[in-house]
Amino acid sequence: MSSNEEEKLLSYNGEVLIFQLSQGDLAKEGTAKTCRLRVRRMTFNRSTSTFIQKSTGIFSMHGEYSGFEMICCSCAADFRTGINLPCVVIRRNKKKSVFKYFLLLLHSSNEFEQRMNFTLDYEMKDDIKILNGPSILWRHNRTSFYISSQNDTIVSAPVEFSSIKWAGEVENLGTILFGVGEPHSTNRESSERSSKSDYAVWGTEFYAYSVESQKILSGSYFLPHAYGSVVTCIHICATKVVNTVLRISLIALTQKNQLIWFQDGIPKNLCQLPFQDPCALQVMASDGGDLLYIVSFRSSDVCAIWKKNFQVASKWQKVKSVLVDDFVGTGTEQLLLDFKDTFNTDCLTSFKITDLVDVNYSNDAFDPMENDLFEHNLQENYSLTVQALERRLQIGLTNIQELQKHLLLKERVLSKSCKALVGLVQGKAYIPPYEEKDILVSLCGEKKQLPHSLKEKSSDTYHDSEHVIEKMWYRVLEDHLVVGVEIKNSFLSFLNDVTLSLLMDQVCTSNPPIIQCKNSVIKLDKVSFPATLSSPCETESVAKRIKLTLHNKERKNSFHDQSSDANCIQVFTVVTALSPLLAFHNFCCIVMLHARWGENSGRFGETCTVPCGKLSLSIEDISSGKYSVTLPEKNKPLKEPMEDLCTLLAVFHKFCFQITSPDCTLTSVKIWLLRHMECETVKEFPDSFLCKSLGALNGTLFSWKQKSPFEGILTVY
Template structure:
């Protein structure tokens, strides 16, 4: 009577399936082994039922079945003959002094092929690995042994090793990362040798089997980790210009370590100890998931992105990583210890990728509750991922277009700089950047210059000056009086010499229009009121709070008004310029033309070179062009010094409203606590002479009513403005309200918007009036002609003719009425007026949008 003995099985994942291998031993009644067989079955996961269903099975009778076989290793490796990845089973039968091993390959047609056999002299085989080929490697007696179908016999590598850590294929060569023990005698412990060896006496060695070359393994892992590293998985290893670029994931007893080119980049503390296996899964999120198994039966998964624990499990018997649901990404199949022998029946397992896919099997009697929405959920995720990939492709194309745009802009800026400096330049062809012109350009055409001749600067610029304040360089340009009539939107820029500053010659700077900074803080109508004398006598609060003193009845512009309105400054950092020791740069004036007879050239941009500036480190150190903010303001300071200080200092507008009492304490506060004195050339501005942070702070007090006013503070740093506000709080009434008015606040924008709408309304009225006048004139001329014809007809005496004349006269009047209703204005007048109204509407819309965003 025969009996079939089943030995413990092995489970392997292959191409999204589970293959279960089991050895069968048939014995007779006399307990003599008659035959040995290897049975296998394939199981596929079904998402509808949430179970593994057996699809096929088979059996292979092992030759020489009188021996007893045991499983050594089961793994999927590549066959060197076809390049296909196949399940590989390594079996062993032991005798007294030797062991015989047989390697089997399972093909897709359920055919089992005996690949090769070999013998080993000892029963103890350590660190056995099966890699592509297939090639079997192991450690025995501190030596590395390997065998394959190519070698046809067991070979020994010429290196002494203590452990095998990793095997893999690098550029069609099988490589083995081993740990070797370094034994140094006292006579060999020189300074040179000690520096190249680790203190633990171990180091990594990378051995190439086909080439039979030995190299240092430090390109993957530093030698200092040789005594602590237990598992290693090489993610990338490629030879670039004779040097290996690598990335690997290693694990010690308590830590997970990420290595980049042999350098540890990140360390993660593991939640358990005694690591036994390390695997890597690439999930549906296109992220790397590190799967770790421990000897205690615990397991965990760690995201590489962020190094956070994804999940932990207990009582895990085995973890398989493969694409079991057929989604193109990896999942983890966890087989628990309660019933690992048969995953097709009611066995506790879990299939998950710690994200979109999760099939827990919860046992409730004989029924398994599963997630019914899993399929729809994953399909939605797939759709979103497809959209994301499409967006990424669009983003790459956009980045490519931006790179082309940057190159074209840089080339254009270089050409513009060369033309501004008077250097000959050539505009590159658009075909070099694969660009298509929207105009009918000719390749060899002469492009017009965007800059005016240098003689044009004499028509605009009257004087140029420069000052140094703290770490800033201030350059001022005084324009001529006629500039306000012909130019608008005036700005300045500094361009350094090409041979001094490469590759960028444009200096980062900020243009300041001083009249905007002062006029918004100081209303001349309040300094010089225009009310009648009787009303002025009743509301004469300016005698107390007016900083400029009494003024005449008629408005008189201050002496600095002309210089203030015609001065434009530019501020730039001084340190980058001083780094070049001697700096020379050109000053460009940017503006738009206005009040041109031709409406097409009214908004034409203008770039005019104003002159050149030179700055030497020696002059700055000696104090040339330097303005000290702390010095006495009543001294020899000129208007240029004051303008430079106003350009550098920060500005804060405070709107002060006191509903219960008047603001008569503002001037005593400025003169008393702030120790402020009026400037010599601009007495409306008061400068603080109080020692400390406030020294050099400028104030402008502009009272609109006895209970309402605006205080403008020009300060150096935040500490000064905070100290100023703290001191101001002590003198203001308790019910006083202080609001910060930023540039372009709602109060100022309201006034600008009202003025813009008024101009737009007047322009519309003017347009309608002009068009109606023109149409009326044309209609009058035509009516006069018709009346002449009618009067001529009335000269007839005959009654019949008289009736006919009246009929024709009536038809003429009807025709004139229809003619007057359809008369149009001239195209030139319409074009001129519509362009003006469109520009006004654009200005109004811009102001309205800015107010809406406040």
């Protein structure tokens, strides 16, 4: 493709339409310019695994001193016939600040029809979409405009959208524009008084505007308010009106690189995407009856996600364009990936067609017979495997029936156990009916669930937590909620296998679910002892030249970890994802501690459960940074050294390195961290170093434990 040509791809009835806009040369007088829009219809040949040109069409445009540009292309229904036809929007720059726009329809005879033209004194840039009619939607200076080929009149929406997330037709409502705008109750005076963090969350609101009825609908039918600042793109799956109430199922992409399924404004499922910055979303019906969500990223990456389990099915990189249609002619949809080719800039020179089940075609030059062998093996092995599959299905059906009975019993046990556990936390005795006693299993043991010393002090659960728990705290770090619990030193020797769990404490749920989380134990030394015989001001080059002496060897045998239990802090932490909890405006949960007690308790020792307390977190707290941990600037310490440091250690990835030097003493590791790595010692914990240098290592934590003058362990978080 030459430098003065522009190219776009569009799928239509199993064909690939390649639109090429070529700028012609100026006339001799220099007053006119010719531009040609060419379309090539390409069909896929299964025998050769290549695309073949079926037909072509040309549309010529003329203008004075003007440049033509292809804005977008899409398929839309023509209101005269109701048939979907390919549409192309062309822009012509007539003068310095005058732009003329054309909408062209492509018919089956490859003839272009100009259905619409209008002139603007500005350039369309934001949220340009082609809708049925055909009609054009765009946004300029927070105002949305709409023009249809039925009346050729530009209409503006009364809602000031900062961005349009979706536009299309909804049953019983007509054409709907769905986007984000300022709430009606927000004015400049109130926004000036409110903080920036509050305005970032509450200064936006979802709206839906009906073009036909010219009415504004509440966005609560679509998405929760808290997602207004993070959702980047949505796709409406299904809509219906039940008892005058609008019910909507949709999927959305977020700035947190997530794909979320919403049902009637409530999040139902979530998938963490494998790449950064998602920008587009398509839906494909696979041969197996399940749906695939195709997500495109600004980095030219693409991934496919199964609807049935919200797991990533496959991912690709260096993709130029993605199309969904029945290219092979099997009656179901496939995915066409057009890859970037460094040796050829034309379209469809490097592609792949797949439905992630049976269809798999590629024009890979290194394995041209891959697809033929694949189809041949499928037919040959079909008769050999069908009988074995039938036998396995019969056995599988029997196992499924047994599993269903087992799952029903488990559900009953969990339901009743949760009620008993909530009653225990609230100080209420739960007495099950006689027929339920046989399925309940005690989670907390009998009265002898804590050490004897504790029994003498108190008998009820509330006082137990006061005597056992020294402190409970919680922090927010990016998309993580971290809860920490400190146990009093007098009980550390009695408790083993300590874990924490989080239980939802919501009024709307009768059986509080357990939140999925990750446990860890963190030990911190308050006092740091000299680890070398040399002065700390010695440089690394001098320290490495110190040779072994007899005195060094004697010191090596007597050098041990001198930290005592009195100078060591032991914190038990639990980490969970914060994003699924954003659906609740005020989130509250109960923190429970589980352990085995006794000085010689083994794997079969007595168990105990201690409630540590409740924590509550609201979106206002998150937006204001009340519990957030942020990396401090240079020469500024952490606000809460112990809690903030434990939060970083619980979330960060951990790597341990054993450093040994058989010939020279290790005298300069801390100097290397402080000087060369630009680290600063964490207050109260001199063995922990926080890197504050600019670059990729900013925020990295180092921990140096020197076992002897010749050996130490460097831990990198």
